[in-house]
Amino acid sequence: MTTGYDRIRLESLRDKVISAEKAADLIKDGMVVGSSGFTKAGDSKAVLPALAEKAKNEKIKITLMTGASLGHGTDGKLAEAGVLSKRMPFQVDKTLRDKINKGEILFIDQHLSESAELLHNKNLPPVDIAIIEAAFIDRDGSIVPTTSVGNSVTFAALAKHVIIEINTAVSEDVYGIHDIYQAENYPHRNVIPIVAPWNKIGRRSIPLDPNKVIGIVFTAKKDSPADIAEPDAKTTAIARHILQFFENEVHLGHLSDRLLPIQAGIGKVANAVLMGFKDSNFYDLTMFSEVLQDSTFDLIDSGKLSFASASSVTVSEACYERVFGNLQKYREKFVLRPQNISNTPGLIRRLGVIAINTAIEFDIYGNVNSTHISGTKIMNGIGGSGDFARNAYLSIFVTQAASKENAISHVLPMISHVDHTEHDVDILVTDIGLADLRGLAPRERAQAIIDNCAHPDYRDELQSYFDRACERGGHTPHLLEEAFSWHIRFSETGSMKK
Amino acid sequence: MTTGYDRIRLESLRDKVISAEKAADLIKDGMVVGSSGFTKAGDSKAVLPALAEKAKNEKIKITLMTGASLGHGTDGKLAEAGVLSKRMPFQVDKTLRDKINKGEILFIDQHLSESAELLHNKNLPPVDIAIIEAAFIDRDGSIVPTTSVGNSVTFAALAKHVIIEINTAVSEDVYGIHDIYQAENYPHRNVIPIVAPWNKIGRRSIPLDPNKVIGIVFTAKKDSPADIAEPDAKTTAIARHILQFFENEVHLGHLSDRLLPIQAGIGKVANAVLMGFKDSNFYDLTMFSEVLQDSTFDLIDSGKLSFASASSVTVSEACYERVFGNLQKYREKFVLRPQNISNTPGLIRRLGVIAINTAIEFDIYGNVNSTHISGTKIMNGIGGSGDFARNAYLSIFVTQAASKENAISHVLPMISHVDHTEHDVDILVTDIGLADLRGLAPRERAQAIIDNCAHPDYRDELQSYFDRACERGGHTPHLLEEAFSWHIRFSETGSMKK
Numbered sequence: 001m002t003t004g005y006d007r008i009r010l011e012s013l014r015d016k017v018i019s020a021e022k023a024a025d026l027i028k029d030g031m032v033v034g035s036s037g038f039t040k041a042g043d044s045k046a047v048l049p050a051l052a053e054k055a056k057n058e059k060i061k062i063t064l065m066t067g068a069s070l071g072h073g074t075d076g077k078l079a080e081a082g083v084l085s086k087r088m089p090f091q092v093d094k095t096l097r098d099k100i101n102k103g104e105i106l107f108i109d110q111h112l113s114e115s116a117e118l119l120h121n122k123n124l125p126p127v128d129i130a131i132i133e134a135a136f137i138d139r140d141g142s143i144v145p146t147t148s149v150g151n152s153v154t155f156a157a158l159a160k161h162v163i164i165e166i167n168t169a170v171s172e173d174v175y176g177i178h179d180i181y182q183a184e185n186y187p188h189r190n191v192i193p194i195v196a197p198w199n200k201i202g203r204r205s206i207p208l209d210p211n212k213v214i215g216i217v218f219t220a221k222k223d224s225p226a227d228i229a230e231p232d233a234k235t236t237a238i239a240r241h242i243l244q245f246f247e248n249e250v251h252l253g254h255l256s257d258r259l260l261p262i263q264a265g266i267g268k269v270a271n272a273v274l275m276g277f278k279d280s281n282f283y284d285l286t287m288f289s290e291v292l293q294d295s296t297f298d299l300i301d302s303g304k305l306s307f308a309s310a311s312s313v314t315v316s317e318a319c320y321e322r323v324f325g326n327l328q329k330y331r332e333k334f335v336l337r338p339q340n341i342s343n344t345p346g347l348i349r350r351l352g353v354i355a356i357n358t359a360i361e362f363d364i365y366g367n368v369n370s371t372h373i374s375g376t377k378i379m380n381g382i383g384g385s386g387d388f389a390r391n392a393y394l395s396i397f398v399t400q401a402a403s404k405e406n407a408i409s410h411v412l413p414m415i416s417h418v419d420h421t422e423h424d425v426d427i428l429v430t431d432i433g434l435a436d437l438r439g440l441a442p443r444e445r446a447q448a449i450i451d452n453c454a455h456p457d458y459r460d461e462l463q464s465y466f467d468r469a470c471e472r473g474g475h476t477p478h479l480l481e482e483a484f485s486w487h488i489r490f491s492e493t494g495s496m497k498k
Numbered sequence: 499m500t501t502g503y504d505r506i507r508l509e510s511l512r513d514k515v516i517s518a519e520k521a522a523d524l525i526k527d528g529m530v531v532g533s534s535g536f537t538k539a540g541d542s543k544a545v546l547p548a549l550a551e552k553a554k555n556e557k558i559k560i561t562l563m564t565g566a567s568l569g570h571g572t573d574g575k576l577a578e579a580g581v582l583s584k585r586m587p588f589q590v591d592k593t594l595r596d597k598i599n600k601g602e603i604l605f606i607d608q609h610l611s612e613s614a615e616l617l618h619n620k621n622l623p624p625v626d627i628a629i630i631e632a633a634f635i636d637r638d639g640s641i642v643p644t645t646s647v648g649n650s651v652t653f654a655a656l657a658k659h660v661i662i663e664i665n666t667a668v669s670e671d672v673y674g675i676h677d678i679y680q681a682e683n684y685p686h687r688n689v690i691p692i693v694a695p696w697n698k699i700g701r702r703s704i705p706l707d708p709n710k711v712i713g714i715v716f717t718a719k720k721d722s723p724a725d726i727a728e729p730d731a732k733t734t735a736i737a738r739h740i741l742q743f744f745e746n747e748v749h750l751g752h753l754s755d756r757l758l759p760i761q762a763g764i765g766k767v768a769n770a771v772l773m774g775f776k777d778s779n780f781y782d783l784t785m786f787s788e789v790l791q792d793s794t795f796d797l798i799d800s801g802k803l804s805f806a807s808a809s810s811v812t813v814s815e816a817c818y819e820r821v822f823g824n825l826q827k828y829r830e831k832f833v834l835r836p837q838n839i840s841n842t843p844g845l846i847r848r849l850g851v852i853a854i855n856t857a858i859e860f861d862i863y864g865n866v867n868s869t870h871i872s873g874t875k876i877m878n879g880i881g882g883s884g885d886f887a888r889n890a891y892l893s894i895f896v897t898q899a900a901s902k903e904n905a906i907s908h909v910l911p912m913i914s915h916v917d918h919t920e921h922d923v924d925i926l927v928t929d930i931g932l933a934d935l936r937g938l939a940p941r942e943r944a945q946a947i948i949d950n951c952a953h954p955d956y957r958d959e960l961q962s963y964f965d966r967a968c969e970r971g972g973h974t975p976h977l978l979e980e981a982f983s984w985h986i987r988f989s990e991t992g993s994m995k996k
Contacts, residue, residue: 086939100973106939107973111921121850121891122752123924123936186758186850186891191689254620260684345889346844352619352684367916375912375981376972382921390888391843393619393684414873416978418865418916423609423880426621438621441584441604474874475598475605480914481986483873484978 007136007166008216016216020046023131023163023215027051029060031128034119034155038067038339039266039291040226041312042148044131045072046165046219052077061085063125067150067311067339068112068383069093071224079105089115090381101377109371112290112311112384113343116154120185129214130159132206135170141210142203145178145336146170147223147324148312149206153182153338156208163215169222173327178336180206194347197261197286197309200335225317228294231272234400234431239272241434242356242396243280245427250282257281261288263348263388264295265357266314269398271295273356278302288353290342290384292334294319300333308334311342343384348391355388359399359420361410362428362453364446364466365476366437368397368420374487375416382419389424401430401455407495409458411449413465414483428453442476461498505634505664506714514714518544521629521661521713525549527558529626532617532653535572536565536837537764537789538724539810540646542629543570544663544717550575559583561623565648565809565837566610566881567591569722577603587613588879599875607869610788610809610882611841614652618683627712628657630704633668639708640701643676643834644668645721645822646810647704651680651836654706661713667720671825677833678704692845695759695784695807698833723815726792729770732898732929737770739932740854740894741778743925748780755779759786761846761886762793763855764812767896769793771854776800786851788840788882790832792817798831806832809840841885853886857897857918859908860926860951862944862964863974864935866895866918872985873914880917887922899928899953905993907956909947911963912981926951940974959996 008014024047027033037043049072054060060083068090069075076095078084084096089110091097100107110118118124132152134143145152146167156162181202183189193201231239249255259282264270274295277285287296287308294315299305313323313336323330341347348355359368360379370385371378389395397420399410411430422445428435433452437445450462469477486496506512522545525531535541547570552558560581566588567573574593576582582594587608589595598605608616616622630650632641643650644665654660679700681687691699729737747753757780762768772793775783785794785806792813797803811834813821821828839845846853857866858877868883869876887893895918897908909928920943926933931950935943948960967975984994 101971103941103968103971103975106942108937108939109921109973114921117847117891118936122750123892125937183848187754187756189848189850190693191691191848193689195688252620256685258685344844345847346842349615349843350681350687350689352687372972372974375976375978376967376970376974378973386888386919386921390884393615394621416976417974419919419921421884421917421919423607423612423884423917438616439606439623441606443601444604469874470601472874473599473601474870475607475876476870476874476915477601478873478914480873480982483982487978 004168004218007168009139010137010141010210013137013141013210013213013216016213018215018217020050020217023047023217024050024054026163026214027062027129032063032125033129033131034065034127034151034159035131036067036133036145036148036150036152037070038148038150038312039069039314040071040224041314042133042146042150043070043074044133044165045167045221046217047131047163048074049077052081052083055081055083065115065151067148090383092380097378107378109378109381111382111386112339113345113387116151116338116340119154119158127155127159128161130155130162131165132156132162133165133167135174136166136172137164138205142205142207144175144205146174149178149336149338150311151339153180153206156206157182159212161214162208162212163217164213165217165219168218168220171324171327176204177331178204180204181338181341192341192344192347195350197288197351198307222320225320226293226314228316229268231268235268235272237431238269238398238429239276241429242273243276245434258284260352260354260393261286263289263353263355265385266291266293267358269358270356274299277304288351290339297323300330309337309342311337311339343387345387345391348388352393353388354394355392356396356398357385357389359397361412361415362397362399363412363415364449364462365442366422366425366428366445366449367415367418368425369415369417370419372417374491386420389420394426395424396427396429397425398429401432401453402457406455406457408490409455409486409496411454411458411462412486413462414478416484416487443470457497502666502716505666507637508635508639508708511635511639511708511711511714514711516713516715518548518715521545521715522548522552524661524712525560525627530561530623531627531629532563532625532649532657533629534565534631534643534646534648534650535568536646536648536810537567537812538569538722539812540631540644540648541568541572542631542663543665543719544715545629545661546572547575550579550581553579553581563613563649565646588881590878595876605876607876607879609880609884610837611843611885614649614836614838617652617656625653625657626659628653628660629663630654630660631663631665633672634664634670635662636703640703640705642673642703644672647676647834647836648809649837651678651704654704655680657710659712660706660710661715662711663715663717665717665719667718669822669825674702675829675832675834676702677835678702679836679839690839690842690845693848695786695849696805720818723818724791724812726814727766729766733766733770735929736767736896736927737774739927740771741774743932756782758850758852758891759784761787761851761853763883764789764791765856767856768854772797775802786849788837795821807835807840809835809837841882843885843889846886846889850891851886852892853890854894854896855883855887857895859910859913860895860897861910861913862947862960863940864920864923864926864943864947865913865916866923867913867915868917870915872989884918887918892924893922894925894927895923896927899930899951900955904953904955906988907953907984907994909952909956909960910984911960912976914982914985941968955995
C-alpha cells in the first residue's frame with residue numbers, strides 16, 4: 001500500500017496539496033458546496049470540519065449538498081457553527097435537525113435519485129466547489145472514491161472547482177468496487193444498460209478535469225461506524241412476518257426461492273429481515289439497494305447472498321475491517337454506484353426490486369409518513385424510500401405498532417404527513433402482524449390494517465373511527481374534524497389514548 | 499375497406515361469431531373481466547352494455563379492469579345494473595362514482611402504468627375473460643386494436659378466454675399506428691429500447707392464442723366523442739403563465755426551443771397550453787403522453803408538433819373524422835402504445851418528459867390532491883398523473899385559484915388527500931400566477947405559493963395560517979387542529995371564507 005503523495009498518480013497535481021484549513025478558506029460566503037458522503041460513508045473528514053471550525057470566528061453561510069448523511073458529527077458541527085443556510089438532500093443529525101425545525105436552516109428533503117438530475121437539468125443553482133473523498137487520484141486525473149459514490153460523479157462533472165480529500169486510511173485496493181456511470185444529458189439520454197444487479201456498465205473512477213482541482217488534502221480517518229443495535233422482540237417479530245410472507249409467495253408460485261433483488265432501508269428491521277434469510281430455504285439472493293449494512297456481508301458469508309448493488313457501505317467497525325481487509329474475497333460480490341443509478345426508477349422497475357422501508361406512522365388506508373413528527377417536525381428525510389417504493393415489484397413498509405409504553409400508536413386514522421401514498425404501498429407490517437393490501441380497495445385496506453397491524457390497545461378506537469367514517473360515506477371515508485385528534489391528544493396529554 | 503367476416507382473416511375463427519347477448523352470457527358471476535377502453539377510446543361497445551342489460555334480470559357481479567374510463571355511459575349502465583363488485587384502475591362516470599362513494603362498489607385507484615404489472619406479477623387475481631375491441635383479426639390470430647391500446651396486450655396474454663369485438667366503424671387502415679410491446683416477466687426483464695417518442699419497438703398487432711377466443715362480436719359504433727370546452731379566461735391565464743415560464747427557461751438556456759417531450763393530462767387546461775404553442779417560437783415539439791386530444795392534431799397541422807406517443811386518441815367527432823379519415827397523413831405522426839409502456843417510469847425519466855397535470859387542490863407546501871373531494875369522496879382517479887409527475891424532468895400541476903364564486907379556495911393550508919407529495923411537484927400554476935418551487939425548502943415554497951398562486955380573497959388567511967404555524971416551528975409548519983378548518987367550514991357553511 002502506498003501513502004501520501006504516491007496516491008496522486010497524476011504528478012502535475014502534486015503541487016495542489018494544501019492543509020484542510022487552507023482548503024476551507026477557499027469556501028466563501030454564499031457558495032454552493034457539493035460534498036461526497038452517503039450515510040456516513042466516504043464523507044469529507046477534513047475540509048468540512050475545518051470549515052465549521054473557521055466559521056466560529058467568521059460569518060460564512062453556504063448551501064451544502066451531499067449524497068446523504070455525513071459521519072463524525074460533521075452536520076452537527078456545521079449547523080452549530082452557523083455555516084449552513086440550506087442543506088439537501090438528507091440528514092440524520094440531531095443538532096442540524098433542531099435548527100431545521102426551528103427554521104434557522106432551510107432543508108430540502110429530496111428523493112435521493114433526483115439531486116443529481118436536478119443539478120444536471122439546472123433546476124438547482126450550480127455547484128461552486130465540490131469536496132470529494134478519494135482513495136487515490138489516477139494518472140488521468142480521475143478520482144477513485146472510497147466507501148460511497150453518492151452524488152460525487154455529478155459534483156465532479158458540474159462543479160466549477162474541486163477539492164479532493166485523499167484518505168490514506170482507505171486501501172487503494174478499493175479500485176474496481178465502483179461502477180461509475182453518468183447518463184447523458186437531455187435530450188440525448190440513452191438506455192442505462194443494467195439488467196441484473198451485478199452488471200457493471202461504467203468506469204472504475206470518476207472522470208475529472210484536473211484544471212478544476214484547487215486543492216488536495218490528506219486525511220487518514222475511517223468512516224464513522226454504523227450503530228448496530230441487536231434485534232429486539234419487535235424487530236424479530238416484524239422480520240418473522242416478512243419472511244413468512246415471502247415463503248408463502250414462493251409456495252403460491254408468485255416468486256422463486258431466489259426471490260427478486262432486495263432493497264432494505266437502514267436500521268434494525270432491515271438487518272433483522274436480512275439475518276432471517278440465513279436460516280431460510282432462500283438461496284442465490286441479490287440486493288439492489290442504496291446502503292449495504294453488516295447484514296449484507298453476513299449473508300454473503302453465509303452463502304445466501306450472491307451479489308449486492310448500492311451506493312455506499314455503512315457498517316460496524318468489525319465489519320469494516322472484515323470487508324475492506326479482505327477485498328479480494330468480497331470484490332466480486334458487491335458494487336457501489338452513483339445514487340442516481342442505484343436508485344433510478346427505471347432500473348428499480350426493470351429489476352423488479354422488493355423494497356423494504358421503515359415508516360414513522362401509517363394510516364388505515366395505507367398512506368405512509370416516513371419523515372415528520374406530528375406533520376411538522378422532520379426527523380431525517382425521505383431518502384431513497386420513495387425511489388424504491390414507487391417503482392418496486394413489491395413495496396413493504398414496517399413500523400412498530402405502538403411505542404413509548406404504548407402511548408403512541410403508529411397506526412392512525414390519518415397520518416399527519418404523507419411521503420408515500422396508498423398507491424405505492426403493497427404490504428404493511430408491524431410487530432403485531434402483516435397486512436397484504438394487494439388488490440384491495442380502500443375500505444378493504446382499512447379493515448386489513450386494523451385487524452392485522454394495529455396494537456390491541458388502539459384497535460377498537462381505529463375500528464370506531466373507520467365505522468363512523470363509513471357511515472358518512474366516501475371512497476376513502478374520513479372524519480376530517482377528528483382525523484388528527486390522536487396527534488393532538490398526544491401533544492396535549494402525552495398519550496394518544498382517550 | 500372490408501367489413502364483417504373479411505375482418506376475421508384467420509378463417510378458422512369465423513365460426514366463433516356470436517351475438518353480444520351470447521357473449522355476455524359467457525360472463526359468469528364472480529369473474530374477473532379485463533376490457534379494452536382507455537379514456538373512452540377503443541372500449542367494449544357491445545358486450546359490456548349487453549352484460550348491463552342482462553344483469554337487470556339476473557344477479558351477476560364481476561371485477562372489471564380496463565385501460566382507463568369507458569365511453570357511451572357503459573360504466574354508469576354497469577353500475578346501475580349492479581354488475582360491478584370491484585372496478586379498477588380509473589373511471590369518470592357519475593353513477594359509478596356515486597356508488598363507489600356510497601361504498602356499494604369497491605374501486606382501486608391505480609397508477610395507470612401499474613395495472614398490467616400487477617397482473618403479470620400475480621399481485622391481482624387472474625383475468626377470466628378479456629373483451630378487446632379490434633379493427634380486425636390478422637391471419638395469425640393476432641388482434642389489431644382500434645383507437646387505444648390500454649391494457650389489452652396484458653389482458654390478451656393472461657386471460658383464460660377472450661372475446662373480440664370487431665368494430666367495423668373503424669378503418670382497417672389503423673394497422674400500423676400501434677406499437678405492441680410487452681416487457682419480459684421477472685426476473686428476465688430486459689431494456690425497453692425507446693430513446694425517443696417516435697421509436698417503434700414492437701409488433702403491429704396484439705399476439706393472441708386463437709384457442710382462447712370464445713366469441714367474436716361485430717359492432718359498428720364510433721367512440722364517444724371527447725367533450726371539447728372552449729378555453730375560458732382562467733384556462734387561458736394558466737396557459738399563458740406556463741408558456742411564459744417555458745420561454746424563460748429557453749432564455750436562461752435550461753431548455754432548447756424544442757423543449758422536451760410533453761405530457762398533458764386530459765382537459766381544458768392541457769388543450770389551452772398546447773394551443774398556446776401554435777403562436778409561439780417553439781418548434782419541432784414532441785409528446786410522450788397517455789391521451790392525445792384535439793389539440794395534439796391541431797398542433798401537428800400547424801407544423802409545431804412533430805410526433806406524439808400515447809395510449810389512446812380521444813377527440814371530438816370532427817377531429818376523429820379528420821384523423822382517421824386521413825391516416826395516410828397522420829400515421830407517421832403518432833403512435834399508440836400499451837399503457838404500461840406509454841406511462842412507464844423509466845421511459846418518462848429517460849426521455850425527460852415535461853408533465854402538465856390538473857390538481858383538485860394543493861397546499862401551501864406543494865402537496866397535490868388529484869382525486870378526492872374533502873379527503874373522502876373520489877372524483878375520477880389518479881390516472882397517469884403519478885407515473886408522470888414522479889419521474890418527469892419537470893412536474894407542473896395546475897388548478898384554478900378559487901371556484902364557485904370564490905367560495906372554494908383550491909390553495910389550502912393542508913390538502914385533505916395527498917396523491918402527489920411535495921417531492922414530486924416542481925411548478926404550481928393557477929389563473930393568478932405561477933410558483934416555481936425548484937430549489938426551495940418548505941417555508942420558501944409556502945411563501946412562493948401564497949404570493950403567486952392563491953386567490954386574493956384567501957391570501958391573507960393563508961399567510962396568517964403560515965405565519966402562526968411558523969411561530970410554533972417545524973420543517974413543514976402546520977397547526978394540526980386548524981389544518982382542515984377550511985374544508986370543514988365549507989361543509990358547514992358552503993364557503994371556505996371566514
